Amino acid sequence: MEFKEVMKQRRAVNFFDSTQDVTETQLKQIIETAALAPSGFNLQPWNIIVLRDQEKKEILRKLAWDQPKITDAPVVLIVLGDREGFKKGNSGFEKDFAESVKAGIMKQEQYDWFINADQFSLRNVI
Ligand SMILES: Cc1cc2nc3c(=O)[nH]c(=O)nc-3n(C[C@H](O)[C@H](O)[C@H](O)COP(=O)(O)O)c2cc1C
Numbered sequence: 001m002e003f004k005e006v007m008k009q010r011r012a013v014n015f016f017d018s019t020q021d022v023t024e025t026q027l028k029q030i031i032e033t034a035a036l037a038p039s040g041f042n043l044q045p046w047n048i049i050v051l052r053d054q055e056k057k058e059i060l061r062k063l064a065w066d067q068p069k070i071t072d073a074p075v076v077l078i079v080l081g082d083r084e085g086f087k088k089g090n091s092g093f094e095k096d097f098a099e100s101v102k103a104g105i106m107k108q109e110q111y112d113w114f115i116n117a118d119q120f121s122l123r124n125v126i
Pocket residue numbers: 010011012013014064067
């Protein structure tokens with residue numbers, strides 16, 4: 001399907017069938033597909049909390065205007081942007097840099113430059 005068609009046909013889903021399950025395999029596929037989204041320096045500074053527990057979904061529902069779809073959906077994902085994800089010492093940041101060095105994309109001596117490279121990023125507005 002053409003990308004334009006995908007965009008035209010997609011919808012925000014408001015009703016979920018609570019009798020249907022989302023398997024771990026399906027969930028993994030969904031998250032892996034979503035993680036293909038671009039990010040600065042490919043740092044992918046996000047974390048995902050997976051809620052399947054009904055009591056926890058009830059708590060979230062109360063925090064989200066009591067929207068029934070939160071408890072109806074068999075699984076709810078909370079996607080958290082990591083505002084520290086581009087800072088020295090952040091596990092994601094350090095892992096990304098180490099892997100970039102290993103892959104030959106970056107050199108170890110570029111570390112300080114990389115730490116400061118986000119000066120044009122969102123760090124300055126959040
Ligand atoms: C940041 C964001 C927050 C949203 N929050 C809710 C929400 O709390 N409840 C809801 O029913 N829809 C929510 N929506 C869905 C929007 O209402 C929906 O995307 C918009 O009405 C356009 O409809 P469509 O996505 O079907 O084209 C949210 C969308 C975005 C982008």
